[in-house]
Amino acid sequence: MASELDIRNLMAKRAAREIVGGMVVNLGIGIPSLVPNHLPETTKVMFHAENGILGMGPSPGSGLEDGNLCNAGGYPVTIVPGASYCDSVTAFGMIRRGRIDVSILGSLQVSRQGDLANWIIPGKKVPGMGGAMDLASKAKKLIVLMSHTDKKGNPKILEQCTLPLTATRCVDMIITDKAVFEIKNCELVLMEYFSTTSVSRITAQTACRFSVSEDLKVIEV
Amino acid sequence: MASELDIRNLMAKRAAREIVGGMVVNLGIGIPSLVPNHLPETTKVMFHAENGILGMGPSPGSGLEDGNLCNAGGYPVTIVPGASYCDSVTAFGMIRRGRIDVSILGSLQVSRQGDLANWIIPGKKVPGMGGAMDLASKAKKLIVLMSHTDKKGNPKILEQCTLPLTATRCVDMIITDKAVFEIKNCELVLMEYFSTTSVSRITAQTACRFSVSEDLKVIEV
Amino acid sequence: MIEIENPFGKIATLEQALAFFKEEMTVMFGGFGGVGSPPNLIEGILAKEIKNLTLIGNDTGFPNIGIGKLVSQGRAKKVIASHIGSNPIAGKLMNQGVLEVEFSPQGTLVERIRAGGMGLGAILTDVGLDNTSVTKGKQQMELNGRSYLVETALTAEVSIVYAEKADPYGNLVYDKSARNTNPLVAMAGDFTIAEVKEIVPLGGLDPEEIVTPGIFVDMVILSNGVNWKWVWEEN
Amino acid sequence: MIEIENPFGKIATLEQALAFFKEEMTVMFGGFGGVGSPPNLIEGILAKEIKNLTLIGNDTGFPNIGIGKLVSQGRAKKVIASHIGSNPIAGKLMNQGVLEVEFSPQGTLVERIRAGGMGLGAILTDVGLDNTSVTKGKQQMELNGRSYLVETALTAEVSIVYAEKADPYGNLVYDKSARNTNPLVAMAGDFTIAEVKEIVPLGGLDPEEIVTPGIFVDMVILSNGVNWKWVWEEN
Numbered sequence: 001m002a003s004e005l006d007i008r009n010l011m012a013k014r015a016a017r018e019i020v021g022g023m024v025v026n027l028g029i030g031i032p033s034l035v036p037n038h039l040p041e042t043t044k045v046m047f048h049a050e051n052g053i054l055g056m057g058p059s060p061g062s063g064l065e066d067g068n069l070c071n072a073g074g075y076p077v078t079i080v081p082g083a084s085y086c087d088s089v090t091a092f093g094m095i096r097r098g099r100i101d102v103s104i105l106g107s108l109q110v111s112r113q114g115d116l117a118n119w120i121i122p123g124k125k126v127p128g129m130g131g132a133m134d135l136a137s138k139a140k141k142l143i144v145l146m147s148h149t150d151k152k153g154n155p156k157i158l159e160q161c162t163l164p165l166t167a168t169r170c171v172d173m174i175i176t177d178k179a180v181f182e183i184k185n186c187e188l189v190l191m192e193y194f195s196t197t198s199v200s201r202i203t204a205q206t207a208c209r210f211s212v213s214e215d216l217k218v219i220e221v
Numbered sequence: 222m223a224s225e226l227d228i229r230n231l232m233a234k235r236a237a238r239e240i241v242g243g244m245v246v247n248l249g250i251g252i253p254s255l256v257p258n259h260l261p262e263t264t265k266v267m268f269h270a271e272n273g274i275l276g277m278g279p280s281p282g283s284g285l286e287d288g289n290l291c292n293a294g295g296y297p298v299t300i301v302p303g304a305s306y307c308d309s310v311t312a313f314g315m316i317r318r319g320r321i322d323v324s325i326l327g328s329l330q331v332s333r334q335g336d337l338a339n340w341i342i343p344g345k346k347v348p349g350m351g352g353a354m355d356l357a358s359k360a361k362k363l364i365v366l367m368s369h370t371d372k373k374g375n376p377k378i379l380e381q382c383t384l385p386l387t388a389t390r391c392v393d394m395i396i397t398d399k400a401v402f403e404i405k406n407c408e409l410v411l412m413e414y415f416s417t418t419s420v421s422r423i424t425a426q427t428a429c430r431f432s433v434s435e436d437l438k439v440i441e442v
Numbered sequence: 443m444i445e446i447e448n449p450f451g452k453i454a455t456l457e458q459a460l461a462f463f464k465e466e467m468t469v470m471f472g473g474f475g476g477v478g479s480p481p482n483l484i485e486g487i488l489a490k491e492i493k494n495l496t497l498i499g500n501d502t503g504f505p506n507i508g509i510g511k512l513v514s515q516g517r518a519k520k521v522i523a524s525h526i527g528s529n530p531i532a533g534k535l536m537n538q539g540v541l542e543v544e545f546s547p548q549g550t551l552v553e554r555i556r557a558g559g560m561g562l563g564a565i566l567t568d569v570g571l572d573n574t575s576v577t578k579g580k581q582q583m584e585l586n587g588r589s590y591l592v593e594t595a596l597t598a599e600v601s602i603v604y605a606e607k608a609d610p611y612g613n614l615v616y617d618k619s620a621r622n623t624n625p626l627v628a629m630a631g632d633f634t635i636a637e638v639k640e641i642v643p644l645g646g647l648d649p650e651e652i653v654t655p656g657i658f659v660d661m662v663i664l665s666n667g668v669n670w671k672w673v674w675e676e677n
Numbered sequence: 678m679i680e681i682e683n684p685f686g687k688i689a690t691l692e693q694a695l696a697f698f699k700e701e702m703t704v705m706f707g708g709f710g711g712v713g714s715p716p717n718l719i720e721g722i723l724a725k726e727i728k729n730l731t732l733i734g735n736d737t738g739f740p741n742i743g744i745g746k747l748v749s750q751g752r753a754k755k756v757i758a759s760h761i762g763s764n765p766i767a768g769k770l771m772n773q774g775v776l777e778v779e780f781s782p783q784g785t786l787v788e789r790i791r792a793g794g795m796g797l798g799a800i801l802t803d804v805g806l807d808n809t810s811v812t813k814g815k816q817q818m819e820l821n822g823r824s825y826l827v828e829t830a831l832t833a834e835v836s837i838v839y840a841e842k843a844d845p846y847g848n849l850v851y852d853k854s855a856r857n858t859n860p861l862v863a864m865a866g867d868f869t870i871a872e873v874k875e876i877v878p879l880g881g882l883d884p885e886e887i888v889t890p891g892i893f894v895d896m897v898i899l900s901n902g903v904n905w906k907w908v909w910e911e912n
Contacts, residue, residue, distance in 0.1 A: 022450050046611070051857040052856055070854055074763065081645030084652035086652075093784075096804065099657045137807070245892055272475075272477070289618045293475070302880030309552045313548060316796075317567070350525065351525040358570075594821070648886075
């Protein structure tokens with residue numbers, strides 16, 4: 001059986017296929033941060049950070065970190081040729097103006113119609129929304145990378161989110177550790193699934209109806 | 222009798238006395254542009270231009286002009302040490318935020334209460350307001366430099382302006398070719414007059430009542 | 443001359459740029475009194491005889507300088523600007539009723555352009571609130587007991603700007619006061635074309651000094667430079 | 678070391694800067710996750726034991742990094758920020774009811790700060806319009822058939838920022854991503870204090886690369902540098 005890291009990398013690899021050269025991409029923390037490892041070196045992508053970097057490169061080697069060159073999570077990064085620094089208001093202007101081609105975020109729940117709930121667990125975690133609402137509502141394409149179920153095995157893809165929403169009808173694609181869904185015109189469609197599972201098991205672990213693509217594919221693990 | 226240029230320079234010289242070191246000053250076209258000639262070299266002033274210069278210096282010598290270094294009127298300038306370039310939105314943010322200490326403008330009319338009319342002559346000239354409204358309403362101190370009467374001898378200081386207003390109750394000081402007025406709490410006060418005229422003649426050439434300062438001064442010409 | 447790579451496909455010719463312009467289009471332009479306006483793009487639009495344009499920018503330049511050329515040759519049906527004072531032909535066309543002019547206070551105009559570029563709907567300001575020529579037809583609202591005017595965002599189908607240098611990603615730096623409205627106009631275009639004095643290789647611009655990040659620029663063309671005489675050169 | 682002239686009287690000591698702070702004050706701070714926050718000013722406010730502050734900025738840093746120090750030691754009565762996730766003590770104080778927190782979406786928050794700095798009353802955005810936790814208590818309005826939220830401008834009695842270099846006029850340049858919210862916060866303060874790594878003579882900064890014009894900066898102090906360990910250094 002694939003290790004936890006293997007599965008996370010599989011998910012990241014699948015997400016990387018949605019990125020083509022010239023795109024501007026914003027990555028959330030967690031699994032999305034693994035996506036760049038799966039891009040061909042020839043694919044020129046500009047990674048965007050909310051604090052004010054356009055054109056982030058990989059993490060610096062140990063000892064080469066610069067406290068003044070960090071991503072939005074506060075961790076050291078590098079830059080690529082063609083990168084630029086700006087203030088945060090311009091960084092968010094890029095988002096609001098619709099200039100971010102792909103945003104890849106983690107999530108707690110996603111609804112059948114593409115509602116996103118990833119910012120708050122009332123009574124437990126009230127961290128504030130940060131840039132999640134801006135990104136979710138304004139990125140041209142929003143991809144959610146998350147485990148198919150929570151730690152207790154409860155489905156995270158639901159008819160309606162039970163947690164407070166980040167933004168409504170914003171998710172275009174969900175990539176879980178089991179399957180890949182697209183959301184088109186507020187309809188959830190199963191596009192692909194990993195060879196470690198099956199459509200019937202996915203159905204059992206998904207708390208809403210979905211249609212199955214005529215072109216359904218299996219991703220060999 | 223003093224020449225036209227002499228009088229203009231007298232007015233500019235009087236306006237220059239309102240400027241102290243460290244101030245940010247915006248000058249309109251015409252007589253206001255003569256003000257810098259009357260500042261002591263030791264007085265460090267930052268001259269502001271709406272197009273995006275803070276720290277303009279004198280005009281360049283002939284042949285030294287730079288087409289990309291012009292004031293808001295489109296004429297070549299230079300910069301002083303400590304100057305910076307910015308975009309026009311920041312240049313106007315400086316104005317709107319109240320960071321301009323003194324704005325010196327020409328005008329067509331000023332009312333007793335400090336209303337300014339300097340942007341339009343209906344049926345004749347409809348040039349648009351440019352930055353006049355922003356400056357008039359937001360500069361900390363607004364000084365008007367203008368001839369006391371128009372070419373036909375009609376007073377330009379009035380009970381109410383007859384021309385459309387630029388902004389209301391914004392003028393703090395009027396310097397004409399005859400006199401210096403301050404407007405305090407919507408009241409016009411004669412502070413000084415040039416030795417070429419008299420209070421009674423000023424009264425005759427001013428179309429509204431004004432009070433005379435207890436500290437009235439004569440400026441020897 | 444160094445051969446510049448074009449990995450983002452943004453570097454193009456004037457002809458390719460001109461293919462984007464058509465009648466009835468809304469075009470936003472950078473520049474302030476003609477300084478910092480893109481000469482070759484303006485000349486090209488003029489030569490293509492594109493009419494009925496709606497032009498948005500600080501001012502209408504001078505009759506033969508900057509965007510003034512298009513205005514004084516009757517190519518615009520509407521102008522949104524802060525003043526037309528330096529171009530008497532614009533005033534004449536307005537008085538004849540063949541050119542519609544919408545005036546905004548200069549600071550408000552550039553904030554409206556910036557708001558469009560930043561994806562905002564409007565800004566609230568009190569400049570012009572005491573002036574019916576500004577307030578006419580606009581919504582007002584109260585905020586903490588003070589009144590404000592709602593000044594709506596401006597965008598355009600195409601924005602044209604002038605910059606000193608670009609790299610192949612479209613990152614721009616400007617020269618002195620030729621910066622003026624260009625960074626704002628660059629952001630507000632649905633499609634933005636930058637005419638630039640020099641194109642440098644990727645990595646050739648200091649990431650600290652880039653004023654307009656290339657994300658806002660869709661096309662870059664090399665300029666032949668200003669083809670007009672400045673007002674101060676004529677004297 | 679060059680003796681720097683102080684013709685504008687803006688260069689001061691930390692002690693002189695700290696004289697401006699008092700209880701119940703509204704303080705806006707630059708920085709993003711602590712990166713680009715002014716360490717000596719924060720340490721000084723802490724040492725002066727100034728309480729009941731209202732703090733406005735992107736986030737509450739980490740418990741011992743950036744503004745987080747003031748928050749986690751209970752010196753704030755209210756915070757206006759986009760998130761407090763990286764500082765668990767902030768969340769604990771909020772849940773205990775001793776710290777009031779007003780959240781804005783991050784892009785909206787920085788626009789509100791910029792609006793304050795630019796003398797605007799508010800901006801209109803549709804971000805968060807579908808979210809009652811954002812819309813609660815705010816005015817909405819229709820514009821060309823679309824709905825928008827009215828997001829009011831933010832200013833502060835004192836703003837504190839961190840920059841790489843300043844000149845005696847207070848012109849500032851920043852270093853890489855430590856720029857973040859600093860240029861916005863610098864404009865929004867009624868009185869703005871910049872803590873900087875280096876002070877250069879007047880004319881020592883390229884006028885093209887100045888990010889914050891000195892007009893927005895009232896006081897400049899020299900920094901001793903960051904006095905905390907970054908999160909990534911602790912691992």
